[in-house]
Amino acid sequence: MAYFIYQNFPNQSVKIHRGDCCFCNNGIGLQRNILGDANGRWFLSLGNGYLTYQVASEVAQQLALQMGIESQDCLVCNSSIQR
Numbered sequence: 001m002a003y004f005i006y007q008n009f010p011n012q013s014v015k016i017h018r019g020d021c022c023f024c025n026n027g028i029g030l031q032r033n034i035l036g037d038a039n040g041r042w043f044l045s046l047g048n049g050y051l052t053y054q055v056a057s058e059v060a061q062q063l064a065l066q067m068g069i070e071s072q073d074c075l076v077c078n079s080s081i082q083r
């Protein structure tokens, strides 16, 4: 299981998703990224996602810090819960 981070610019949020989350779809998301990076962007690490929640969380916190916010876990996939 890999973890992915989505940085959303309009909503000012940084969320951590599990790869199998319906919103994440292993970093592809719900729809093709027709707006390019204007709306937001996925952080895919090396394309395969982050191997542990801890690593993803550290990266997400750094991104969020740059935006002046706090990173969040996705409420759909509850990314911080080990399964």
Ligand SMILES: [Zn+2]
Pocket (backbone or CB within 6 Å): 016, 017, 018, 021, 022, 023, 024, 074, 075, 076, 077, 078
């Ligand atoms: Zn999710």
